[in-house]
Amino acid sequence: MTPAELQDAVRVAVRACVDNGSLSVSVPETVVVERPKVKEHGDYATNVALALAKAAGKPPRDVAALIAAELGKADGIDTVEVAGPGFLNVRLAGEALASVVPAVIAAGSSFGTNDRAAGQSINLEFVSANPTGPIHIGGVRWAAVGDALARLLQASGAKVTREYYFNDHGSQIDRFARSLLASAKGEPAPEDGYGGDYIHEITARVLAEHPDALSAEDPQEVFRQHGVDLMFAEIKQALHDFGVDFDVYFHENSLHESGAVERALERLRNLGRIYEKDGAVWLRTTDLGDDKDRVVIKSDGDPAYISGDLAYYLDKRERGFDRVVIMLGADHSGYVGRLMAMCAAFGDEPGVNLEILIGQLVNLVRDGEPMRMSKRAGTVISLEDLVEAVGVDAGRYALVRSSADSQIDIDLDLWARRTSDNPVFYVQYAATRAASVLRNARDLGIAPGGDLGLLTHPRENELLLGLAEFPRVVAQAAELREPHRVARYLEEQVAKSAQRFWDDCQVLPKGDEEVLPTAGPRLLLWQATRIVLENGLGLLGVSAPERM
RNA sequence: GCACCCGUAGCUCAGCCGGAUAGAGCAACCGCCUUCUAAGCGGUCGGUCGCAGGUUCAAGUCCUGCCGGGUGCACCA
Numbered sequence: 001m002t003p004a005e006l007q008d009a010v011r012v013a014v015r016a017c018v019d020n021g022s023l024s025v026s027v028p029e030t031v032v033v034e035r036p037k038v039k040e041h042g043d044y045a046t047n048v049a050l051a052l053a054k055a056a057g058k059p060p061r062d063v064a065a066l067i068a069a070e071l072g073k074a075d076g077i078d079t080v081e082v083a084g085p086g087f088l089n090v091r092l093a094g095e096a097l098a099s100v101v102p103a104v105i106a107a108g109s110s111f112g113t114n115d116r117a118a119g120q121s122i123n124l125e126f127v128s129a130n131p132t133g134p135i136h137i138g139g140v141r142w143a144a145v146g147d148a149l150a151r152l153l154q155a156s157g158a159k160v161t162r163e164y165y166f167n168d169h170g171s172q173i174d175r176f177a178r179s180l181l182a183s184a185k186g187e188p189a190p191e192d193g194y195g196g197d198y199i200h201e202i203t204a205r206v207l208a209e210h211p212d213a214l215s216a217e218d219p220q221e222v223f224r225q226h227g228v229d230l231m232f233a234e235i236k237q238a239l240h241d242f243g244v245d246f247d248v249y250f251h252e253n254s255l256h257e258s259g260a261v262e263r264a265l266e267r268l269r270n271l272g273r274i275y276e277k278d279g280a281v282w283l284r285t286t287d288l289g290d291d292k293d294r295v296v297i298k299s300d301g302d303p304a305y306i307s308g309d310l311a312y313y314l315d316k317r318e319r320g321f322d323r324v325v326i327m328l329g330a331d332h333s334g335y336v337g338r339l340m341a342m343c344a345a346f347g348d349e350p351g352v353n354l355e356i357l358i359g360q361l362v363n364l365v366r367d368g369e370p371m372r373m374s375k376r377a378g379t380v381i382s383l384e385d386l387v388e389a390v391g392v393d394a395g396r397y398a399l400v401r402s403s404a405d406s407q408i409d410i411d412l413d414l415w416a417r418r419t420s421d422n423p424v425f426y427v428q429y430a431a432t433r434a435a436s437v438l439r440n441a442r443d444l445g446i447a448p449g450g451d452l453g454l455l456t457h458p459r460e461n462e463l464l465l466g467l468a469e470f471p472r473v474v475a476q477a478a479e480l481r482e483p484h485r486v487a488r489y490l491e492e493q494v495a496k497s498a499q500r501f502w503d504d505c506q507v508l509p510k511g512d513e514e515v516l517p518t519a520g521p522r523l524l525l526w527q528a529t530r531i532v533l534e535n536g537l538g539l540l541g542v543s544a545p546e547r548m
Numbered sequence: 549g550c551a552c553c554c555g556u557a558g559c560u561c562a563g564c565c566g567g568a569u570a571g572a573g574c575a576a577c578c579g580c581c582u583u584c585u586a587a588g589c590g591g592u593c594g595g596u597c598g599c600a601g602g603u604u605c606a607a608g609u610c611c612u613g614c615c616g617g618g619u620g621c622a623c624c625a
Contacts, residue, residue: 032564032567034564034567035564036568037563037568037569037570037571038568038569041568045567045568047566047567047568050567050605050606051567053605054605060605083568084567084568085567085568085605085606086567086568086605087567087568130625167625169625170624170625171624171625172624172625173625175625252625278623279623280623281623282623291550291551291621292621294623295622295623296623297623298623299623300623302623304622304623304624304625305624305625308625329619330552330553330618330619330620331619331620332619332620333551333552333553333619333620333621334551334552334619334620334621335620336551336552337551337552358552358553358619360553360554360618360619361618361619401561402560402561402562403561403562405553405554406553406554406561407553407554407617407618407619408560408561409560411560414560414574417587418587419587419588420573420587420588421573421574423573425587426573426587426588429585429587429588432585432587433584433585433588436584436585437584440584441584444584469564472564473564476564476565479565480564480565484562485562485564488561488562488563488572489564491562491572491573492562492571492572492573496572499588499589500588500589500590502584502585502588502589503580503586503588503589503590504589506584507584508584509584510583510584511583513583547585548585548587
């Protein structure tokens, strides 16, 4: 019996009480079934009686007793106890507990998926770093979290497009181009430009491919075009090496060249959201929750940055995405208001058609000291630096393991370690232990199988309960857009339990010992455990090695 | 000044859209290896959940105010 099935059983029990007249309440749509913190409180607990007490007009414990009597009749339930203020503590029958094992094995790589987001077409935009330098650590957080979220949403049945908005238009690119040109001429970086070794490297590469660049009619344009291409290719490659690939790389320039910006403004003009003042064209966003109106066409006639966003949003909607999700760093939190207002201006519903997720900043820590970086000064800590220091798996896991709402410190020394201090190692080690038992069993000719009813050890129960949680962890992580929940789950409810199971429940015979009857069922449990660890790590974009 | 995020054990962080004695890892201390990976496991120690009010049968979780830290507030992109 899974938690979901238990939830249904609880609702059935409540309905039975309503039908037999002992409770007069409406049966709740959903009931909460959770694993109690304290083991003595059983396998699962529900607060349904507490929640219904007021409506029922009876003391919570009385309501609990009525529901308990019905719930106790359900298949797979061993005992139901009324406890504390009115909780129901449920203990499952052994075979109901173990039924998760064949379910996991039958589902295989699809175990944990759900269809709660079925039918949704989601455009997930993340990273979108400007091609004016190597991708830095802030963007890297979104690479790991965004890609994991994409996987989670897909596991929930959504159709997901990963998209990268490539800002190849505007004054930052001009500054980048001027910086390259200055470097080529051997001049110092412009006041408002970029410095750093990477500028000289890009310059050298442009010159290698175009030796006559400096004598071209418009040298800056040559450096702009080829420099941006090279930078962008480098970013793409770094992300690819990090296991993150996008379905669409969208060029801001295309919006300006195709007339999409004008069309978007025309649309807003027709909706009465546009006005002119001081020689500029404005979008009235204040009456849609923004703190000031926004200039969309500057008085010099050039479109302001936001006009690209307007056109881009409209373009995504016209491409058929009913949900547009944008992940931004904390340094862009000030944009949320205007983007939401923009969404509303088009007649869409902020928070539904447009979702904006803000991720707080990341500090890398080495030898206990935070590594300070500055793009201007050229001391950039890049994605490649992170990968070089700790590897792809540890890098992704470290970034995805904490809530995006929290600033995090990533201790490079810790994440490079190959001990259980390192969370990703700990989880991967559990996965390799599973692989190793299964491998050794095969070598010994011992096949998984047999009576799952033999799985009665407390460590086995704990692991079974943990495995059964996976589907709802996935569903919840996707709904809340919080991939870190998967990581925490794998650590606390799967890897931990698996390590303990390993420690207390020997599977294979040592030396010339006999093969115990528990060997087959325990191998099945290890198979299921391996699958959940593989699937869970897979959702985070982290490998589940066969051996360490 | 305004907006957003954070403030939970010495440290790094969880806490399942309010629930039963607040959890994990690290650090400190004590245990467990003659054969399935000890790259591990068990135990002890450790918290007025920033502060003050409020809502509730029930608040770390919701509301208000304050304090502290981070980020951002352009006709820049």
